């Protein structure tokens with residue numbers, strides 16, 4: 555279901571193109587032709603949807619993946635592809651604003667996601683550059699050292715392979731960093747195109763160019779598409795921003811855009827993956843694709859609604875950072891995408907809302923959807939298959955943690971004003987960003 559693509563040349567003078575898309579074939583799965591009945595419909599062919607579909611077909615369920623465009627081209631095709639339980643600075647926050655138990659669920663779900671991808675790569679026999687290596691968040695200034703030290707302590711207390719260090723393999727000094735061992739990186743499209751091939755067949759389907767328009771959450775559920783209706787016991791909405799939103803997700807997260815380059819260095823790139831405490835954060839990691847050694851470097855994240863400075867300046871700043879810290883020979887690729895950031899920094903994964911017992915959602919991965927998206931796939935498939943998952947609580951889409959989210963709500967509402975009300979399991983409030991999705 556793939557067709558070869560010509561090799562890309564140097565990035566300058568070319569439109570932006572993701573390294574992952576440039577080094578893999580295009581897909582050509584057929585669209586849905588008519589109505590269909592399966593056990594589960596998965597809407598969205600990114601890492602979340604394909605992982606969910608893979609787990610369900612593995613358990614003997616029939617699945618239809620409905621993808622509006624082409625699989626693994628959207629956010630998942632434009633990521634940095636670090637596969638980590640280290641998500642910037644999050645564990646000190648989770649233990650203080652949620653509780654130890656839920657912080658531990660978050661940690662375990664994401665550690666398990668790394669193992670799950672490694673094991674699935676072995677099963678499928680796919681060569682997708684998976685490698686284990688350490689991940690660091692380093693203090694961009696001495697003011698951040700104590701924050702980084704606290705994060706290392708909180709993460710280690712939760713059982714994560716975390717420690718504080720003043721030593722890295724960077725070509726410049728940093729005042730301190732939190733190091734996580736045994737993290738991973740991979741080529742997400744090489745992996746997920748193999749996953750999709752494995753899902754497709756034996757009564758299960760991947761349909762491309764098939765946009766879902768609405769969900770009837772009845773018993774059975776019905777997913778209306780522009781090409782016919784698919785009937786199923788359960789529906790998983792894995793469309794990045796939930797296209798079906800009766801529960802006010804639009805009001806509880808906002809999109810942030812970020813920018814990446816793949817550069818060729820004179821000399822070797824660092825051996826670890828890095829992220830800084832700067833605002834906006836800098837991110838980089840080594841990468842070898844088809845024998846070519848590159849450094850992926852970027853950041854410049856900003857609220858997706860902000861247009862200044864322009865995109866060209868954001869790329870220029872990424873390049874300036876790369877050239878300031880590394881001996882850059884050439885910029886080979888550049889690309890950009892956005893992700894959704896929940897008000898309380900935890901993704902929404904689970905039953906979509908009241909009265910929709912068989913509709914599930916996975917969204918709000920806040921720039922860490924490689925592991926969180928795989929974790930979501932594991933949790934959602936467990937919920938469909940057994941009705942429960944040991945990690946479900948922290949990700950409950952209907953939670954409301956006043957300590958973790960109130961300030962962001964107040965700020966958001968102050969910016970745009972209320973337009974409607976939504977009700978969660980424990981609270982009623984007004985949306986802060988009525989048109990957060992793009």
Ligand SMILES: Cc1cc2nc3c(=O)[nH]c(=O)nc-3n(C[C@H](O)[C@H](O)[C@H](O)COP(=O)(O)OP(=O)(O)OC[C@H]3O[C@@H](n4cnc5c(N)ncnc54)[C@H](O)[C@@H]3O)c2cc1C
Pocket residue numbers: 597598599600601602603620621622623624625626627628629630631632633634635636637638764765766767792793794797810811812813814890891892893916917919920921922923924925926927
């Ligand atoms: C610059 C950047 C770098 C990042 N780097 C990392 C990283 O290093 N590590 C990490 O863990 N995370 C990273 N992330 C985050 C990660 O890439 C995302 O969280 C993840 O890819 C989201 O996957 P998804 O499957 O939920 O969404 P997507 O990949 O966007 O997939 C959703 C799919 O649903 C389809 N769709 C939408 N609406 C419909 C509809 N109505 N009907 C049918 N199909 C529909 C879309 O076409 C799309 O294919 C990064 C994010 C950004 C912005």
